Amino acid sequence: MNEATISCNGLTKQFGDFKAVDHITFEVKAGEIFGFLGANGAGKTTAMRMLCGLSVPTSGQARVAGFNVFKQAEEIKKNIGYMSQKFSLYEDLTVLENIRFFGGIYGLSNKQLKEKSEDLIRQLGLQNVAGTLVGSLPLGWKQKLAFSVAVLHQPRIVFLDEPTGGVDPVTRRQFWDLIYDAAERGVTIFVTTHYMDEAEYCNRVSIMVDGRIEALDTPANLKQQFSAGTMDEVFYQLARGAQRKAD
Amino acid sequence: MRTLLFLLRKEFRQIFRNKSLLPMIFVAPLLQLLILPLAANYEVKNINIAVVDHDHSSYSQRLVSKITASGYFRLAGYYNSYSEAFALVEKDRADLVLEIPAAFERNLVREGQQQLFVAVNAINGAKAGLGAAYLGSIIRDFNAGVRMEWIQSPRFEPAPAIEVVSSNWYNPFMNYNFFMVPAILAVLVTMIGGYMTALNIVKEKEIGTIEQINVSPVRKYHFILGKLIPFWVIGMFIFTMGLGVIAWQVYGITPQGSILLLYGVLAVYLLAVLGFGLLISTFCDTQQQAMSLAFFFIMIMMMMSGLFTPIDSMPDWAKAIAYLSPATYFIEVMRMVVLKGSGFADIKFHFLVICLFAVVLNGWAVLNYRKTS
Numbered sequence: 185m186n187e188a189t190i191s192c193n194g195l196t197k198q199f200g201d202f203k204a205v206d207h208i209t210f211e212v213k214a215g216e217i218f219g220f221l222g223a224n225g226a227g228k229t230t231a232m233r234m235l236c237g238l239s240v241p242t243s244g245q246a247r248v249a250g251f252n253v254f255k256q257a258e259e260i261k262k263n264i265g266y267m268s269q270k271f272s273l274y275e276d277l278t279v280l281e282n283i284r285f286f287g288g289i290y291g292l293s294n295k296q297l298k299e300k301s302e303d304l305i306r307q308l309g310l311q312n313v314a315g316t317l318v319g320s321l322p323l324g325w326k327q328k329l330a331f332s333v334a335v336l337h338q339p340r341i342v343f344l345d346e347p348t349g350g351v352d353p354v355t356r357r358q359f360w361d362l363i364y365d366a367a368e369r370g371v372t373i374f375v376t377t378h379y380m381d382e383a384e385y386c387n388r389v390s391i392m393v394d395g396r397i398e399a400l401d402t403p404a405n406l407k408q409q410f411s412a413g414t415m416d417e418v419f420y421q422l423a424r425g426a427q428r429k430a431d
Numbered sequence: 432m433r434t435l436l437f438l439l440r441k442e443f444r445q446i447f448r449n450k451s452l453l454p455m456i457f458v459a460p461l462l463q464l465l466i467l468p469l470a471a472n473y474e475v476k477n478i479n480i481a482v483v484d485h486d487h488s489s490y491s492q493r494l495v496s497k498i499t500a501s502g503y504f505r506l507a508g509y510y511n512s513y514s515e516a517f518a519l520v521e522k523d524r525a526d527l528v529l530e531i532p533a534a535f536e537r538n539l540v541r542e543g544q545q546q547l548f549v550a551v552n553a554i555n556g557a558k559a560g561l562g563a564a565y566l567g568s569i570i571r572d573f574n575a576g577v578r579m580e581w582i583q584s585p586r587f588e589p590a591p592a593i594e595v596v597s598s599n600w601y602n603p604f605m606n607y608n609f610f611m612v613p614a615i616l617a618v619l620v621t622m623i624g625g626y627m628t629a630l631n632i633v634k635e636k637e638i639g640t641i642e643q644i645n646v647s648p649v650r651k652y653h654f655i656l657g658k659l660i661p662f663w664v665i666g667m668f669i670f671t672m673g674l675g676v677i678a679w680q681v682y683g684i685t686p687q688g689s690i691l692l693l694y695g696v697l698a699v700y701l702l703a704v705l706g707f708g709l710l711i712s713t714f715c716d717t718q719q720q721a722m723s724l725a726f727f728f729i730m731i732m733m734m735m736s737g738l739f740t741p742i743d744s745m746p747d748w749a750k751a752i753a754y755l756s757p758a759t760y761f762i763e764v765m766r767m768v769v770l771k772g773s774g775f776a777d778i779k780f781h782f783l784v785i786c787l788f789a790v791v792l793n794g795w796a797v798l799n800y801r802k803t804s
Contacts, residue, residue, distance in 0.1 A: 236646050258648060266646040270639030276445050288437035289649050 189214045189341050189372045190235060194244035197230050204230040206395035207244065212388075214340070217363065217373040219383045219403075222392030223423045228376045229269065231392070232343050235374070236266050249340045262290075265334035265342035265371075269349065273330050275319030279310055282318055283333055290337035304332050324355030328362060335366050342366065344375040348382065360385055380415040389415070391422050398422050434649055438657030442631075446661060456627065460619040460669050464677045468611040478562040479507040481516035481525040488536035494573050498529070503565050520552045527551055527562050539577070601687075601770045608682045613765040614738045616673040620697070621704050621732065621758050624666045626725050628708025632658055633721040636712075655797060659705045666701040667694075678769075687772030696764050696778065700785050703757045706792030713799040732756040737763065757788040 190212035197205040205227040212218045222228045233239040235248050237257030246253040249263040273282045283301040292300065305314050308328055318326060327347060335342050344363075348356045360382065367373050375386070383389050383403060390400040399406055399422060403415055410418045447453065480498065484491050499506050507525040510516045519525035530548040532538075539545045549566060553559040602609045635641040644654060674693075678684040686693055708725065715721040735742075735749060736758040742750055753759050760781040767773035767781075775782070 238642065238646055261646060262648045264646070266643070268639060268642050270642070272639045272643040274441070274445065274640060275638075276448050277441065281441070281444065285437055285441050286643075286647070289434050289644075289647050291434070291648070 187214045188212065189250075190218075190246070190248050190374065192235070192244065192246040195231065195234060195241050195246045196243045197227075197234055197239065198242040203395050205234070205241075208392070208395075208397045210390055210397060210400055212341075212372060212374060214372055215367060215370050216388060217367050217375065217386045219386030219389035220374060220376045220392070221378075221383055221389055221419060222376070223426055223428075225428045226392040226423075226426065227395040228392055229345055232345055232374070232376065235260075236264060236343055237261050263340045265337070265339040267330050267334045267342070267344045267347050269345045271323075271326055271330060273318050273326065273333060276317060278315050278317055279305065279321070279329060280314045282329070283336065286333045287336050292337060300336055304336065308332060324351045324358075327351055327355070328359055331359065331362055331366075335371055338369075339371065341372040341374060344373065346376055346378065348377065348379065356382070380419055383415045383419075391419060393422055393426050394428050434653045435656055438649070438653060439660055442657055442661045446665075456623060456665060457669070457672075460623055461672055461677055463619055464612065464615055464673050465681065467615050468608045468682070475558050475561040475565075476503055478504050478527060478558065478565070479519075479525045480504045480527045480529060480562075480566075481507045481510060481519045483510050483513050483516045483528060483530040485511070485533040486531050486535035490536040490539060490577075491531045494531065494570070495529075497573055498566065498569055501565070501569055503562075517550065520550070523552075525552065526555075526558060527566060529566065609684055609770060610766065611738075612678050612682050612684055613769040614736075614762045616670065616678065617762045617765045618733050618736070618738060618758065619673065620666050620670050620701065621761070622729055623669055624662055624701055624704035625708045625711070625729055626722070627665070628658060628662050628705045629711040629715070629721045629725045630718050631662070632709065632712035633715050633718050636715075637717055651797065651800060655709065655800065659702070659709065662705055662708075663698075663701050666704070667697065670697055684769065686769045688768035688774065692775055692778070693765070693768050696761065696768075696782055696785060699782070699789050700757060700761045703785055703789040703792055706789060706796055707757075709796035710792055710799065713796055732758040735759070757785055757792075760784050760788075 188211040190210075192211075193209050194207045195205060195209070196203060196207050208231060220228055220232065230239065234241045234253060235246060237248075237253060237260045240257075241253060248260045251257075251259040251263070253260065274285070277285065280301055283304060284297050287297045287300060305311055308325075310325070310329070313321060313325075318329065321329070331342075331344070331347060334344075348359050351359070356379070363373055363375070363385075375382075377383065386403065388400065388402050389406060390397050391406075392398070399409070399418070401409065406418050407413065407415065410421050412418045412421065446456075482495050482498075484495070495506070495509075498504050504527075507519055508516065513528070513530055516525065516528045516530075520528060528550040530550070532546065532548070535545055535547075547570065549563060551559045551563050632641075635644070674686070707728070711721055711725050711728070715724060731752065735745070735753040736756060737753065742753045742759065745753060764773075764778045764781045764785075767778055771777075
């Protein structure tokens with residue numbers, strides 16, 4: 185539990201004059217559920233993209249799963265799962281085809297693919313729609329499927345960018361059950377969200393304001409530190425000082 | 432290698448599942464190949480001619496009937512004054528006005544010479560030029576006929592004349608379809624390959640699935656091959672259908688040269704075209720942008736490829752552009768191999784240039800395609 189799977193030091197991304205991410209420094213420990221909070225436009229997605237090897241940092245250092253984000257982006261990619269804000273399974277492929285495709289490109293063997301896809305479909309209760317095009321599923325099912333596909337290859341870390349946007353509270357709760365399951369199997373969870381009840385589910389939470397990390401601790405400690413009753417209040421106190429317009 | 436198989440399986444599934452795209456890929460090109468050669472025909476027929484006859488003699492009648500009997504002209508009207516006939520030109524109902532002067536017959540018989548006046552509507556330059564030329568040769572023929580009637584026996588040596596006899600090589604009946612069909616097929620393959628590749632990749636960008644691929648260990652070249660191979664196969668298929676079904680069965684065109692050679696060049700040419708599509712996709716974020724950009728280039732490639740107009744008659748700067756397009760070379764190869772039966776030695780230069788295009792376009796696209804930004 186004590187080994188750091190993600191560590192950033194002064195990580196910065198600059199677009200022209202604009203510092204989207206401004207010297208952020210933090211560590212995420214193995215097996216942790218790490219909440220990465222911030223208002224729209226605070227730089228969360230940019231920071232996450234750098235950690236996933238999708239975007240090259242302007243300066244600073246970062247290691248993900250023991251690999252350098254500058255030099256070993258491809259090694260990082262073998263060890264992480266990623267679920268973006270945009271739903272990114274293929275809507276014109278069936279549930280089973282999506283599972284097999286993404287499992288396949290992560291190098292799972294045919295035997296593993298068969299077993300895992302069966303397990304996953306059973307676990308999500310999708311037996312009846314395994315041969316249905318993903319595009320015709322309800323959003324909540326899609327999100328759960330996308331998450332399960334992102335952890336199919338047993339990555340060490342999974343990055344979730346607002347995974348529960350637009351889904352109902354019951355489905356969100358079920359989604360978090362999946363997250364807990366994965367965390368129990370030892371997967372580190374790095375999740376951004378706008379729902380403060382979800383922030384409470386995290387082991388530790390960081391709050392980004394204008395590209396910088398303004399607070400980082402357990403939800404309980406943060407509430408104490410800001411003498412707030414809920415995470416909502418903590419977030420409000422920090423985020424109302426933001427200069428940037430929401431995107 | 433296994434990764435590539437997964438990518439290919441996915442691509443083929445998606446292509447064959449897209450019910451609105453499939454007819455565009457497989458049926459539209461064949462329909463176009465069926466329709467376009469009929470329209471893209473340079474033979475000028477149905478030239479509308481208005482005749483002003485001030486003479487009303489038997490010679491003028493004979494001239495007019497000879498013109499209309501040629502099959503190229505259609506009598507739009509027979510008038511007594513030039514202004515009446517010209518009104519037809521202004522209404523675009525006549526392309527030519529032939530004015531036969533008064534005393535045409537008398538002067539022809541007495542003085543042995545006469546002048547005719549022809550006014551041409553030159554808005555459509557090709558039609559006007561050819562129309563005037565056809566008319567000229569019909570009148571010359573008429574003239575020769577008249578002389579034959581007058582000179583009973585060759586008492587004197589007839590005026591020396593040079594007659595040109597031509598023989599049409601490679602396309603003996605000057606069938607326009609033979610010239611157009613192979614070239615149109617080349618253009619269709621270019622369009623399908625270029626558009627489909629560009630749009631397919633940009634679509635993944637647009638809906639965000641490319642990000643899911645970029646964050647996976649899939650190698651850049653795997654992804655690109657996964658995109659190129661399906662469209663390469665489709666390009667080969669369309670070409671085969673075009674050549675075998677439309678060109679051969681419908682137009683009766685069989686390649687004079689080696690089919691193997693044709694396919695060899697096509698294989699590399701398709702790579703170049705797909706590389707072009709790939710390159711377009713690396714510059715665009717939306718399908719709309721890709722469509723516009725690809726349209727811009729494909730339009731130029733098509734118009735300047737020598738498909739309709741001979742490249743030799745273009746100004747130097749236009750020639751330079753024409754030879755910067757791979758389509759130009761492929762169309763030439765198609766015509767050379769299909770019509771002339773050219774062998775590899777004849778098209779070696781074209782082949783090497785097409786190879787160069789394939790390497791440069793794909794290389795540039797691969798360099799430009801980034802998994803990370």
